[in-house]
Amino acid sequence: MIFEYYPETDMLYIKLVEGISTESEEIAPGVVLDFDEHNRLIGVEIEDASKLVDLSRLELRAIPIVDLILTDKAPAAA
Numbered sequence: 001m002i003f004e005y006y007p008e009t010d011m012l013y014i015k016l017v018e019g020i021s022t023e024s025e026e027i028a029p030g031v032v033l034d035f036d037e038h039n040r041l042i043g044v045e046i047e048d049a050s051k052l053v054d055l056s057r058l059e060l061r062a063i064p065i066v067d068l069i070l071t072d073k074a075p076a077a078a
Helices: none
Strands: 002-006 011-015 023-028 031-035 041-047
Touching: none
Parallel strands: none
Antiparallel strands: 002 011, 011 041, 023 031, 031 041
């Protein structure tokens, strides 16, 4: 799972699994679910993220993490 924040557009993308989005559904204003060709949820896009979620804190509880990667590099512009 990958959390990517794009400050220039204030968009948060949560990639749940690898895959190519073939269908998207807006479930609330500015919240879009991405699905692959097998109708599996692969990601969540949140527009105006800083207005909807607290981006200053990430808390993990009882997650069986094997590999934790922290980076301060901003993702390439989409």
